[in-house]
Amino acid sequence: MGIGKTTLFLRTEKECSQGKEVKVQGNLRVTVLHPLSFPSPLEARAGDKLKVSARLFPIRDFRNFKGSQLADLRKRQRVHAQAVAKSALLVERQPTPDRPSLPRLISSLRRACERRIQDHFSTTDRTALSRRGAILEALLLGERGRMDQTTISSLQRSGLYHLMAISGAHIGIISFLVLTILEVIRLRRRPSYVVLIVFLLFYASLVEGRASVLRATIMALIYLSGKLLWKQVRVLNTIAISAFVLLLFNPFSLFDPGFELTYAATLSIILFYPRVSKYVSRLPLKIGELLALSLTAQLGILPLVAFFFNRVTFSSLFLNIPAVPLVGLIMGSGFIFLILSPVSTGAAALLAQGIEFLIDVFLWISRLGDAVPAFSFRIPTPSATIVVSYYFLLLILLVRPRFKGQRFLGFSLFAVFLAILITHPFPPRSSPALRVTFLDVGQGDSMLIEFPGRKKMLVDGGGTTDSSFDIGEHVVSPFLWRCGIKKLDYLVLTHAHPDHLNGLVAVARNFRVNEFWEAFSPDNSPAYEELIHNLASVSRRRRVFRGFRHQEGKVTIDAVHPEESAPLSRRPDNDDSLVLKLTADGISILLAADIGRTSERVILDDRLVVCSQVLKAPHHGSRTSSSAAFLASVEPRIVVITAGHRNPYGVPHPEVLERYEAAGLLIFQTGRDGAIEVTAQTPGLRIRTAASEACPD
Numbered sequence: 001m002g003i004g005k006t007t008l009f010l011r012t013e014k015e016c017s018q019g020k021e022v023k024v025q026g027n028l029r030v031t032v033l034h035p036l037s038f039p040s041p042l043e044a045r046a047g048d049k050l051k052v053s054a055r056l057f058p059i060r061d062f063r064n065f066k067g068s069q070l071a072d073l074r075k076r077q078r079v080h081a082q083a084v085a086k087s088a089l090l091v092e093r094q095p096t097p098d099r100p101s102l103p104r105l106i107s108s109l110r111r112a113c114e115r116r117i118q119d120h121f122s123t124t125d126r127t128a129l130s131r132r133g134a135i136l137e138a139l140l141l142g143e144r145g146r147m148d149q150t151t152i153s154s155l156q157r158s159g160l161y162h163l164m165a166i167s168g169a170h171i172g173i174i175s176f177l178v179l180t181i182l183e184v185i186r187l188r189r190r191p192s193y194v195v196l197i198v199f200l201l202f203y204a205s206l207v208e209g210r211a212s213v214l215r216a217t218i219m220a221l222i223y224l225s226g227k228l229l230w231k232q233v234r235v236l237n238t239i240a241i242s243a244f245v246l247l248l249f250n251p252f253s254l255f256d257p258g259f260e261l262t263y264a265a266t267l268s269i270i271l272f273y274p275r276v277s278k279y280v281s282r283l284p285l286k287i288g289e290l291l292a293l294s295l296t297a298q299l300g301i302l303p304l305v306a307f308f309f310n311r312v313t314f315s316s317l318f319l320n321i322p323a324v325p326l327v328g329l330i331m332g333s334g335f336i337f338l339i340l341s342p343v344s345t346g347a348a349a350l351l352a353q354g355i356e357f358l359i360d361v362f363l364w365i366s367r368l369g370d371a372v373p374a375f376s377f378r379i380p381t382p383s384a385t386i387v388v389s390y391y392f393l394l395l396i397l398l399v400r401p402r403f404k405g406q407r408f409l410g411f412s413l414f415a416v417f418l419a420i421l422i423t424h425p426f427p428p429r430s431s432p433a434l435r436v437t438f439l440d441v442g443q444g445d446s447m448l449i450e451f452p453g454r455k456k457m458l459v460d461g462g463g464t465t466d467s468s469f470d471i472g473e474h475v476v477s478p479f480l481w482r483c484g485i486k487k488l489d490y491l492v493l494t495h496a497h498p499d500h501l502n503g504l505v506a507v508a509r510n511f512r513v514n515e516f517w518e519a520f521s522p523d524n525s526p527a528y529e530e531l532i533h534n535l536a537s538v539s540r541r542r543r544v545f546r547g548f549r550h551q552e553g554k555v556t557i558d559a560v561h562p563e564e565s566a567p568l569s570r571r572p573d574n575d576d577s578l579v580l581k582l583t584a585d586g587i588s589i590l591l592a593a594d595i596g597r598t599s600e601r602v603i604l605d606d607r608l609v610v611c612s613q614v615l616k617a618p619h620h621g622s623r624t625s626s627s628a629a630f631l632a633s634v635e636p637r638i639v640v641i642t643a644g645h646r647n648p649y650g651v652p653h654p655e656v657l658e659r660y661e662a663a664g665l666l667i668f669q670t671g672r673d674g675a676i677e678v679t680a681q682t683p684g685l686r687i688r689t690a691a692s693e694a695c696p697d
Contacts (some may be wrong), residue, residue, distance in 0.1 A: 006032045006042045006088070009079075009143075010050065026080035029053055034088045042088050046107035046208075053090040054083035057646070062440045062475045063674025063690040066482040070145055074459040106205045113141060113206075117343045120352040127688040132359040134166070139327065140334045142166040142207035149470075151363070153509070157376040159316025159424045163327050166207055168262060173328040174203060177335070193224045211253070215262050218242045239266055257308040261301050268300025269293060271398060285304040289323060294320040299394065303387045303421055306379055310481045310510075311449040312422045313376040315369030323365050330358045378510045379430075381449055382421055390417050425484040430454050433681040434555050438616065439479060440670040440690065441471050443644030444499030447591065447616070448480070449490075449582065453550045457490035459580070459591060463502025465529075472506030479675075482512065487512035491535075492544075492580070494593040496522035496572040501531065508534035519578040521569045543568065544578055546608075555584040560608055561599055574619060577600040581612060587680040588612035592633060594619040600630040608633050613685060614678055617641040617660075621652025638685065639668045640678070645671035 003562045006028040015024045030052055032042060041636045044050060085091060114137065121133025129137065134146040140412055144152075144164055147474040163169060178199055182192040204217040219242040226233035231645040243263060246253050253259045280288035294317050305311055320500040333355050341348035369375040401407055431450035439446040441462025460478070462471040480488075494500055501522075508531055516538050522528050535541070548559035561579040570576070577593030590612035595603075603610060615636035618625035620643040639660050643651045652669065660667050664688075668676045674690030 005296050006034065008032060008042075008050070008052070008091075010052070017054075024411065029079045029082045029252030030085055030091075030669060031082070032085045032088055032091055042091060043111065044091070044093065045111065046103040046126070047421045048094070049094040049096045050096055051092040052083070052085055054085035055648075056081060056083045062442065063439070063601060064440050064475070064479045065675055065677070065690050066479070106202070110141060110206055110208070113338050114143070116338055116348075120337075120349060121280050121356070131363075132356045135359050135362070136194045136330070136334055136355060138164045139166075139170070139331055140338070142210050142213060147375055154363070154366050154370075156311065157313070158313075158319050158369055159313035159376065160319055160323050160366050165258075165324060166210065166216070166542060167212040167258075168216040168219070168266070169324060169327070170331070171200065171213075173331055174200070175220060176328070177332050177465045184193065190228060193228050197221055197224050201497055211256065212258050212262070215242070215246060218245055219266075228396065235270055239263060239270075257304065261304055261308075264300040264304055265297040266300075269296045274295040274297060281459045288390055290321045290324065291318075294318075294324075303382065304417075306382050306421060307387055310378050310478070311376065312379055315356045315372075315375035319365055326358065326362050326365070328380060330355060330362065333358065355558060373695055378477075378481070380484045381423060381478075384425060385415065386421055386424065390414075393417055396419045397441075413455070425486075428454055428456075428486060432589070433679055434582060434589075434616075435677060436582070436589055437668055438642055438668075438676040438678075440478060440674045441475055441499075441503065443620070443643075443649065444471065444503070444648045445494070445593070445616075445620075445642045446471075446503060448483075451464060451555050453553055455489040455552060456485055456487075457492060458488050458504075458507060459492040459498040460593075461503025461505075461507050463498045463500065463504075465498045470503070470506055473510075476503050476507055477510045480507075485511070487514070490517060491515070491538075492517045492578065493531075494591075495520070495574065495576055496525055496577040497574070497594065498527070498623060500594070501525070502527050505531045505534060510582075513538045515542060516544050517578070519544055519545045519559075519564075520572075521578050522572045523569050525572075555582055557582055560590070560610060561595060561603055563602075572637045577621050579603075580608065584680050585682050585687065587614075589614040589616075589678065589680065590636070592618040592625075594625075595629075596622070596624040597627050600625065600627050604629055604633055612636055614638045614640065617652065617656075619651075620649070621656045622649070623653040626659060628659060631659065636663075636676070638668065638687065640676050641667065641669045641671075643669060643671050647671065 004115055006547050010028045012024050012028050015022050032052075032054075073428050075321055085566055086106055096128060117133055117137050117140075117623055118129060121130050121136060122128065123130050125259050131148060131151055133576075134144075134148070135151070137148060138144045142179035143164070147164070152161065154639060155164060176340055178196050179192055182195060187195070200217050200220055204213050205212050218238060220412060222245075223233055223235070223241050225240045246259065250327055273292055277289060277292040280291050282288065283291065284293070298317055300548060302312070305313070333351060337348055337351050340351060393410065393532060395415060396410045397407075398407075399410075431454075433452055435450040437448040437450075439448065439462070442464070444464075445460040446462040447459040449459065451457070458476075488507070488511050491504065491508065493516075507525055513535060516535050518541075543564070544559050545564035546559055550557040558581045559578065560581050574594040575598050577595050577599070579595060579599075580591045582591070584591045588611065592615060598643060600618065610633055612634055613636060615631075615634050615638070617639050618630075621641040641652045643649075657667070668689065670676060673692065676690075677688040679686040679688075
């Protein structure tokens with residue numbers, strides 16, 4: 001579940017379209033949109049038979065240069081297709097035999113647990129789950145969809161977000177709680193292991209068998225089974241067998257970041273904990289043990305976190321020390337709450353207040369490192385060479401010394417590669433000529449402009465209208481990181497519609513920005529307010545209107561539209577879009593944003609010089625733009641259309657495409673060709689797309 005949406009994973013039997021019925025077998029992911037109602041209007045259980053009226057979409061990734069992890073994610077989830085239903089009313093439960101089954105019973109129990117949390121942890125107006133309730137739901141049931149973005153960002157910065165995904169730490173906490181209870185009632189050790197195995201199987205089913213839960217549960221089950229069969233169990237053999245079982249079930253797990261992080265952390269703890277713990281063993285209250293666990297786990301996962309999530313977090317080294325036992329206390333109290341709530345509402349309400357206090361303390365701990373930016377920061381994607389070198393030198397530290405000074409040399413080399421990992425690249429990549437990359441962000445605009453040298457500009461950041469997917473965090477930022485970009489010299493917002501603005505919020509949060517350009521500002525826009533908040537440290541904000549000219553090396557940037565007028569803050573409008581013209585070595589590129597025929601006529605009437613070899617199609621190639629007179633004035637040779645594949649708006653419009661073809665233009669579309677890179681190099685243009693080989697003009 002999420003805020004304003006519910007995701008269903010279905011095994012399909014048949015598909016009906018235009019009166020035709022076809023038998024289809026496969027796994028379908030359906031996103032059901034609904035108002036911000038509470039609770040979700042859908043009450044489906046595992047094993048229910050559903051009829052869903054939805055729009056089916058093929059699995060298609062955002063195709064940008066240097067690859068993407070989204071396609072691999074869908075393979076790991078074994079999703080063959082996806083669909084969107086616009087209302088919960090379009091989901092009908094079909095009659096099914098009411099035979100009792102274990103999956104249905106467990107699913108019903110999970111729904112009951114969710115309702116108990118909702119009853120005691122809702123907002124004051126009872127229209128949504130409270131922040132504390134969302135955290136408790138994540139800790140107990142593995143459901144993170146109702147956590148707000150502010151909380152998620154705070155936990156990610158602190159390095160404590162891993163505690164929200166039910167994994168090894170949670171299974172360890174649960175095992176400790178169960179074994180403690182069984183020890184209190186004086187149950188012998190071997191029967192206790194049997195009880196724990198049964199409980200872990202039940203709990204894995206209760207949290208719907210998520211990948212992180214399965215990994216941790218299988219590792220625990222194999223270890224406990226070994227303890228039942230033999231007196232001694234080698235942990236390395238245990239994790240090797242668990243990895244084999246998981247890969248046998250789904251070979252794509254090998255490329256799952258969660259899989260790699262789990263085993264990297266576990267191996268690192270096994271290999272380095274005995275060596276590290278002896279230096280901190282004298283610390284009181286078992287702080288030394290927690291510190292050694294946290295440090296050795298971080299040693300194992302640091303390069304993988306940097307590679308997959310572009311984040312380096314040092315604050316987790318010390319924040320894990322109070323956070324892990326606190327999470328154990330919250331989980332233990334939460335389980336007691338779930339058992340107690342149907343028995344005594346008053347006692348459950350009293351316990352809920354205590355749990356809320358503990359969660360508030362946990363959130364306070366997660367914010368302790370915010371005052372020191374060096375404790376957590378984002379970095380470009382490190383190369384495989386850097387990652388492999390880091391692990392090689394880390395393992396060298398385990399080798400018994402063969403000559404004097406070997407340990408010092410090993411630690412020195414490891415420290416050097418650690419420094420390289422967290423500070424690369426130096427310097428960022430340089431461009432020999434003006435280069436513009438039109439990113440594939442679905443239905444929206446985002447363009448990276450690389451000036452000759454090292455300076456970079458990003459124009460717009462894409463975005464979705466319902467905020468169901470963060471384009472800036474999951475598409476634009478990863479692309480910039482893969483290009484080795486640490487900072488943006490210029491960030492430009494052409495106008496404040498969601499498909500241009502929303503992605504910039506994450507970009508401004510993830511990158512240092514020197515200057516922010518805009519024309520008009522929107523009224524009452526939460527996304528814009530968050531963008532400005534993230535730009536608090538920007539060195540300069542500029543209003544850019546017609547007549548503005550900026551020289552960046554040999555590249556001239558001219559603002560063609562709009563004209564300055566009052567008020568500067570107004571309702572976003574396509575015809576107020578900021579239009580920029582880039583010129584270098586006699587080659588011009590016109591970025592026409594979302595202007596329509598009205599603005600095109602104003603530009604023509606004022607006889608502005610807009611002649612350009614490359615035109616970014618106005619308003620995604622809609623019918624209300626790209627008039628014949630405007631095209632005749634621009635005289636482009638190439639037109640780039642930024643529109644989503646099979647988008648619901650019908651752009652580019654067939655009439656506009658015919659007009660482009662009649663003018664003899666070379667047409668590129670991000671929805672068809674993926675990202676499109678245009679390099680203005682003398683004596684002409686070089687075009688490269690993510691979907692094909694480079695083709696010179």
